[in-house]
Amino acid sequence: MDAHAATPDKSSDSALELAESLPHEANVEVNASPASSDAIEVGTSSDSLSVDIESNSALTNLSGNELGLPEHRINNNFSIQLKTEAGRFLLILPTESQVPAAEFNWSEFCQQLKQRLSARERWLKPQTMLHLISADRLLDTRQFQELSQALNNFQIQLKSVTTWRRQTAIAAVTSGYSVEQQPQELSLSSAPQTAIAPLADALYLETTVRSGVDIRHPGTVVILGDINPGGTVVADGDILVWGRLRGIAHAGAAGNPQCVIMALQMEPTQLRIADAIARAPEKSLVQFFPEVAHTTPQGICITRASGFSRSQLSKIEQ
Amino acid sequence: MTRIIVVTSGKGGVGKTTVSANLGMALAKINRQVALIDADFGLRNLDLLLGLENRIVYTAVEVLAKECRLEQALVKDKRQPSLVLLPAAQNRNKDAVSPEQMKSLVSSLAPKYQYVFIDSPAGIELGFKNAIAPAQEALIVTTPEISSVRDADRVVGLLEAEGIKKMHLIINRIRPVMVKANDMMSVQDVQELLAIPLIGVIPDDERVIVSTNRGEPLVLAENPSLAGIAFENIARRLEGETVEFLDLDVPGDNILAKLRKLLWTKIV
Numbered sequence: 001m002d003a004h005a006a007t008p009d010k011s012s013d014s015a016l017e018l019a020e021s022l023p024h025e026a027n028v029e030v031n032a033s034p035a036s037s038d039a040i041e042v043g044t045s046s047d048s049l050s051v052d053i054e055s056n057s058a059l060t061n062l063s064g065n066e067l068g069l070p071e072h073r074i075n076n077n078f079s080i081q082l083k084t085e086a087g088r089f090l091l092i093l094p095t096e097s098q099v100p101a102a103e104f105n106w107s108e109f110c111q112q113l114k115q116r117l118s119a120r121e122r123w124l125k126p127q128t129m130l131h132l133i134s135a136d137r138l139l140d141t142r143q144f145q146e147l148s149q150a151l152n153n154f155q156i157q158l159k160s161v162t163t164w165r166r167q168t169a170i171a172a173v174t175s176g177y178s179v180e181q182q183p184q185e186l187s188l189s190s191a192p193q194t195a196i197a198p199l200a201d202a203l204y205l206e207t208t209v210r211s212g213v214d215i216r217h218p219g220t221v222v223i224l225g226d227i228n229p230g231g232t233v234v235a236d237g238d239i240l241v242w243g244r245l246r247g248i249a250h251a252g253a254a255g256n257p258q259c260v261i262m263a264l265q266m267e268p269t270q271l272r273i274a275d276a277i278a279r280a281p282e283k284s285l286v287q288f289f290p291e292v293a294h295t296t297p298q299g300i301c302i303t304r305a306s307g308f309s310r311s312q313l314s315k316i317e318q
Numbered sequence: 319m320t321r322i323i324v325v326t327s328g329k330g331g332v333g334k335t336t337v338s339a340n341l342g343m344a345l346a347k348i349n350r351q352v353a354l355i356d357a358d359f360g361l362r363n364l365d366l367l368l369g370l371e372n373r374i375v376y377t378a379v380e381v382l383a384k385e386c387r388l389e390q391a392l393v394k395d396k397r398q399p400s401l402v403l404l405p406a407a408q409n410r411n412k413d414a415v416s417p418e419q420m421k422s423l424v425s426s427l428a429p430k431y432q433y434v435f436i437d438s439p440a441g442i443e444l445g446f447k448n449a450i451a452p453a454q455e456a457l458i459v460t461t462p463e464i465s466s467v468r469d470a471d472r473v474v475g476l477l478e479a480e481g482i483k484k485m486h487l488i489i490n491r492i493r494p495v496m497v498k499a500n501d502m503m504s505v506q507d508v509q510e511l512l513a514i515p516l517i518g519v520i521p522d523d524e525r526v527i528v529s530t531n532r533g534e535p536l537v538l539a540e541n542p543s544l545a546g547i548a549f550e551n552i553a554r555r556l557e558g559e560t561v562e563f564l565d566l567d568v569p570g571d572n573i574l575a576k577l578r579k580l581l582w583t584k585i586v
Contacts, residue, residue, distance in 0.1 A: 210472060226513070
């Protein structure tokens with residue numbers, strides 16, 4: 001993460017820019033933001049012991065537009081979803097409009113699935129039936145075989161497949177799964193991305209987010225465990241870390257600056273809320289408290305959780 | 319029940335092969351039947367560390383191609399007959415084998431041995447996937463450097479995703495003097511980050527280089543070095559014994575002693 005990658009002529013201007021004057025873009029190109037993070041420490045790396053609310057903040061706000069981010073913004077928070085709906089355990093693949101076929105990497109998907117399953121292993125009951133919703137995604141028999149192998153490790157059985165594609169349906173039937181083939185209709189998930197989608201249900205994971213793991217979710221994320229350096233969590237809602245936050249956390253990734261990041265121990269590589277980016281002070285702290293990161297007109301601030309009361313929350317919302 | 323253990327790290331040059339060779343030898347010394355598999359196709363080294371290079375006739379690739387029987391490819395150690403090496407091919411690359419082939423290779427090898435160690439190549443690509451495919455447990459080797467620990471963390475995540483839950487940490491090349499001076503990550507720092515149980519700490523030792531070049535694993539030395547003893551202790555811990563961690567303390571200081579005490583309390 002090169003914090004000084006952007007061109008120098010822009011860094012001086014953007015650092016002085018206030019959050020309020022920035023256009024709040026709906027979808028931040030998340031992958032591009034690291035390059036744009038010419039974050040300059042404007043806050044003071046003051047002693048965290050002070051009772052002052054804004055104890056250790058070091059931040060600057062940057063607008064995507066100013067840094068020449070591409071115009072077409074993709075919300076790439078789409079990843080696989082595991083959820084229970086009407087008593088059915090569902091695995092929902094991102095549709096092709098969410099993740100283009102060319103960018104859909106099957107082995108990475110399998111990896112992601114295994115990580116998500118192991119992060120909720122404590123609640124998985126053996127011999128659970130899983131229903132796959134592959135929508136408009138093309139899957140072949142080899143992929144179904146790999147999928148069922150991955151699921152078998154967690155004693156989960158693939159039961160049925162819901163698809164719009166004929167080929168996927170044939171592959172599923174060949175592999176012995178029941179198929180619900182639906183004609184492609186304009187459902188919520190296939191609606192154009194400009195439609196305002198409600199925030200997804202919170203994602204609760206019991207795991208250590210290790211280096212290289214990338215958790216993306218179009219809702220709030222709760223991590224029971226640490227986020228290690230090199231690990232990333234990107235959420236459209238809030239991020240709660242019941243553990244140490246040492247990696248990158250991006251809350252309100254769809255552009256909501258009211259989102260917050262909470263951690264028992266806040267030592268992030270970088271914090272991002274909506275389109276604001278902050279990086280931790282160079283000096284590491286000696287003592288840690290549960291802390292909350294939120295945006296203010298001056299950028300991202302970190303507040304001790306004990307001082308971050310309801311009244312504080314309502315103040316932000318105004 | 320055979321224990322199939324992959325020795326891996328992510329980063330290269332942290333001591334995977336040294337650990338494999340010495341642990342294999344240490345276990346063979348206490349009369350365990352041990353098979354070492356070099357999974358580093360194209361860049362094999364394990365045979366050199368064991369001093370067995372000139373005894374290799376067939377390799378794993380020939381076994382898989384059914385050009386020879388498995389027994390023909392196994393190289394029996396010249397000093398410890400209960401240790402065998404299954405060498406990798408040097409003239410091929412990682413694409414020469416698939417995870418399924420590795421699984422079948424190990425499953426046909428497993429019944430005769432108590433321990434099967436798989437020496438993984440660096441990286442997280444096909445070679446790594448081949449190495450971890452047959453494994454039931456893993457030894458993660460890391461040096462107390464930020465890059466090595468970061469890579470180890472990645473590898474731990476990948477192993478967890480593959481369902482390999484039994485993992486132990488070996489911290490290699492630690493220099494107590496530098497740790498004391500706060501110039502090196504401490505055992506505690508590394509352990510805190512990786513959050514897997516520690517099974518051994520090996521001090522940095524020049525004799526490792528000598529032993530590598532001679533093809534004589536440290537644990538075979540007449541008067542074993544501190545590193546050699548550390549390897550023997552790891553072997554005993556693998557056997558289920560509770561062995562106290564080595565006193566790597568520099569005289570006249572007790573910071574480490576305190577630290578070790580802290581660590582002991584966490585280790586089963």
